[in-house]
Amino acid sequence: MNNTTPIKALTAAALLTMSFGLTAHAAPATKGATEMNQQQTVSDRLSARQQAIPLIAAAMASSQMDKLNAALNQGLDAGLTINEAKEILVQLYAYTGFPRSLNALSELMKVVEARKQRGIKDVEGKEPLKTGSRRGGTSPHGHRKPDQNLRGSGPGAAF
Numbered sequence: 001m002n003n004t005t006p007i008k009a010l011t012a013a014a015l016l017t018m019s020f021g022l023t024a025h026a027a028p029a030t031k032g033a034t035e036m037n038q039q040q041t042v043s044d045r046l047s048a049r050q051q052a053i054p055l056i057a058a059a060m061a062s063s064q065m066d067k068l069n070a071a072l073n074q075g076l077d078a079g080l081t082i083n084e085a086k087e088i089l090v091q092l093y094a095y096t097g098f099p100r101s102l103n104a105l106s107e108l109m110k111v112v113e114a115r116k117q118r119g120i121k122d123v124e125g126k127e128p129l130k131t132g133s134r135r136g137g138t139s140p141h142g143h144r145k146p147d148q149n150l151r152g153s154g155p156g157a158a159f
Contacts (some may be wrong), residue, residue, distance in 0.1 A: 048078035056088050060104040061096050068104060072111045081125025082112055 052075030059068035075085055085108055093101035115122055
């Protein structure tokens with residue numbers, strides 16, 4: 001039994017030494033990761049315009065008109081055009097519902113009007129592209145589409 005005591009002591013000493021070595025190696029890695037996280041912030045990755053978008057969306061989705069007002073002002077100050085802000089609110093309609101969308105669009109109109117009163121001229125911006133289906137309509141030149149010419153004929157006409 002006397003033979004096992006020195007082995008236990010050596011094993012404990014070896015484990016203790018190894019644990020100090022691992023701790024010494026882990027400390028700089030943790031320090032470096034923390035510094036890297038602190039150096040790369042959201043503002044480094046997103047522009048001020050991009051940062052305003054989720055604020056506008058969150059305020060609209062939660063029907064917090066005072067926060068929406070502030071977020072819209074922040075977005076317009078950051079360079080969002082009026083039509084871009086309008087498009088953000090319109091796109092959220094499918095997720096938040098029609099009443100919230102209307103309230104948010106009304107708030108945007110109030111913000112734009114208040115900014116005009118203060119002498120701030122916001123850029124109107126481009127109108128969004130109309131991306132609806134062109135099936136069944138007319139071409140840009142007023143001609144009927146080919147699928148309209150086929151309606152009312154063929155085996156499925158009575159259907």
